[in-house]
Amino acid sequence: MVLTAMYEVLIQGFPGKPRRGFLGWSTTVLLHTAAGPVLFDTGASGDRPGLLCALQMRGIAPTDVGTIVLSHLHFDHIANIECFPNAELVLHQTELSYYYDHKALDMALPVFQIEGMLARCKLQLIHGELELFPGVQLLHTPGHTDGHIALALQRDGNTHVLAQDAVKHRVDARTGLASGAHDSVAAATSIARIMAMADIIVPGHDISLQINGVSVTPAGPLQTQIASTIDDAVFPLGFS
Numbered sequence: 001m002v003l004t005a006m007y008e009v010l011i012q013g014f015p016g017k018p019r020r021g022f023l024g025w026s027t028t029v030l031l032h033t034a035a036g037p038v039l040f041d042t043g044a045s046g047d048r049p050g051l052l053c054a055l056q057m058r059g060i061a062p063t064d065v066g067t068i069v070l071s072h073l074h075f076d077h078i079a080n081i082e083c084f085p086n087a088e089l090v091l092h093q094t095e096l097s098y099y100y101d102h103k104a105l106d107m108a109l110p111v112f113q114i115e116g117m118l119a120r121c122k123l124q125l126i127h128g129e130l131e132l133f134p135g136v137q138l139l140h141t142p143g144h145t146d147g148h149i150a151l152a153l154q155r156d157g158n159t160h161v162l163a164q165d166a167v168k169h170r171v172d173a174r175t176g177l178a179s180g181a182h183d184s185v186a187a188a189t190s191i192a193r194i195m196a197m198a199d200i201i202v203p204g205h206d207i208s209l210q211i212n213g214v215s216v217t218p219a220g221p222l223q224t225q226i227a228s229t230i231d232d233a234v235f236p237l238g239f240s
Contacts, residue, residue, distance in 0.1 A: 004134065004135045004153075004154075005031055005032065005033045005034075005133050005134065005135045005136045005153055006031070006032045006155070007029050007030065007031045007032070007040075007153065007160070007162065007202075008029070008030050008032075009027060009028070009029055009030075009202060009208070010028045010029065010030050010039075010051060010054040010055070011026075011027065011028040011043055011047055011050055011051060011054065012027060012207060012224075013025055013026045013027035013168075013169075013203060013204050013205035013206055014205060014206075014222065014224050014237070015168065015169040015171075015205040015206055015222075016205075016237070022075070022076065022107075022108060024044045024074075024075060024076030025044070025047075025076070025205065025224070026041065026043055026044065026047075026076040026077055026164070026165075026204050026205060027041070027164065027202060027203065027204050027205070027206075028040070028041050028042060028043045028047065028051060029041065029162055029202065030054075030055070030058070030060075031069075031133070031136065031151075033133040033134070033136065034133070034134060035066060035067065035133060036064065036065075036066050036067075037055075037060050037064055037065050037066070038065070038066070038067045038068070038069060038133070039065055039067070039068045039069070039084070039087070040068075040069045040071065040151060040162055040164070041068075041069075041070060041071050041077040041078070041164060042068060042077070042078060042079060042080035042081055042083070042084075043076065043077070043079060043080055044075060044076040044077075044079045045075075045079040045080070047079070047080065048079070048080050048083065051080055051083075052083065062083050062084050062085070063084075063085060063086050064086075065084045065086065065087045066086055066087060066088065067087055067088050067089075067090060068081060068084060068087045068088070068089050068090070069089075069090040069132065069138075069149075069151065070089060070090065070091045070095070070149075071148055071149055071150065071164035071165065071166075071204070072095055072144065072145045072147060072148040072149070072164070072165065073091075073095055073096075073098075073099050073109055073114055073145070074106075074108040074109065074145070074165070075108055075109070075110040075113070076108070077164070077165075077204075078110070078113065078114070078117065079110075079113065081117055081121060082116075087121075087122075088121075088122040088123070088124055089117070089121050089122065089123045089124065090124050090126060090132065091123060091124070091125060091126065091147070092125070092126050092127075092138075092140060092147040092148075092149050093125045093126060093127050093147065094140070094142070094146050094147035095145060095146065095147025095148065095149075096125060096147065097146065097147065098145050098146035098147050098182075099114060102145075102182070106145070106182070126138060126149075128140065132151070135153050135154060136151055136152075136153050137151065137152045137153065138150075138151060139151065139152055139161070139166075139193075139194075141163070141166035141190035141193070141194065142183060142186040142187075142190060143166065143178055143181045143182065143183050143184070143185075143186040143187025143188070143189070143190045143191075144165040144166060144168075144178060144180075144181050144182060144187055144190075145165075145182050146182065146183070146186075148164070148165060148166055148190075150162055150163045150164060150166045150190075150194065152197065152198075155200075158199035158200055159197055159198050159199050159200070160198070160199070160200040160201075160202065161194050161197065161198040161200070161201050161202070162202045163194055163198075163201050163202060163203055163204065164202075164203070164204040165204040165205070166178075166187070166190045166191065166194060166204075167191055167194055167195075167201050167203045167204070167209075168180075168203055168204045168205045168206070169203050169204075169205050169206035170203070170206055170209055170216055170218060172191055172203070173191070173195060173201060173203070173209055173211070173216045174216050176188055176191050176192060176195070177191070178190075178191060195211060195214075198211050199211055199212075200219075206218070206222060207219050207220060207221075207222045221238055221239070222238045222239055223236070223237070223238035224236075224237050224238060225237060
């Protein structure tokens with residue numbers, strides 16, 4: 001039995017930005033709780049094979065997932081909800097209000113997909129901040145969107161913050177500024193709050209970061225690769 005919640009990164013985010021628009025390679029996290037497996041976000045549509053494969057490797061069927069916590073409603077974080085028919089969705093009330101107010105303005109909001117989600121899925125709206133599961137604290141971290149949330153938990157005496165796009169990558173952490181935020185002032189406040197409390201940050205588009213005062217150290221090299229479907233050439237991407 002799981003007495004305190006643990007987590008592992010299923011799909012690592014990557015800070016890519018192509019000229020054509022959004023790349024959207026975001027982090028997906030699996031929480032092991034006393035209530036069973038919980039997903040924190042579900043990635044973009046192209047992540048579906050990798051996400052389901054990662055769960056299968058851990059002996060988890062899509063029907064085993066009883067809860068999906070959504071950091072926010074951007075396309076690269078919600079796309080695979082439909083794969084988990086038994087899951088209740090957890091969303092901050094402010095994020096739903098943000099969607100209704102900005103669905104014609106925020107190009108990362110997939111309107112048809114969100115409308116389908118709201119029509120078909122079990123939804124729990126959260127107000128303020130609370131302990132979602134034993135040892136898992138919800139943090140309201142506005143800025144990237146108005147209702148963005150992060151999760152905080154303790155492991156081996158350290159505070160781990162699953163920040164998603166409240167801290168997208170190491171540049172956000174080092175500068176205290178967020179690129180592409182809906183509200184840059186609120187985003188900077190959320191980054192400062194996370195930096196002040198975290199020993200480890202799991203960003204939305206980077207490898208895990210170790211925090212020591214103002215020092216930000218990546219847990220390892222950031223690596224991924226793209227393979228051409230024409231000539232099978234492989235192009236490594238990454239940096240230390």
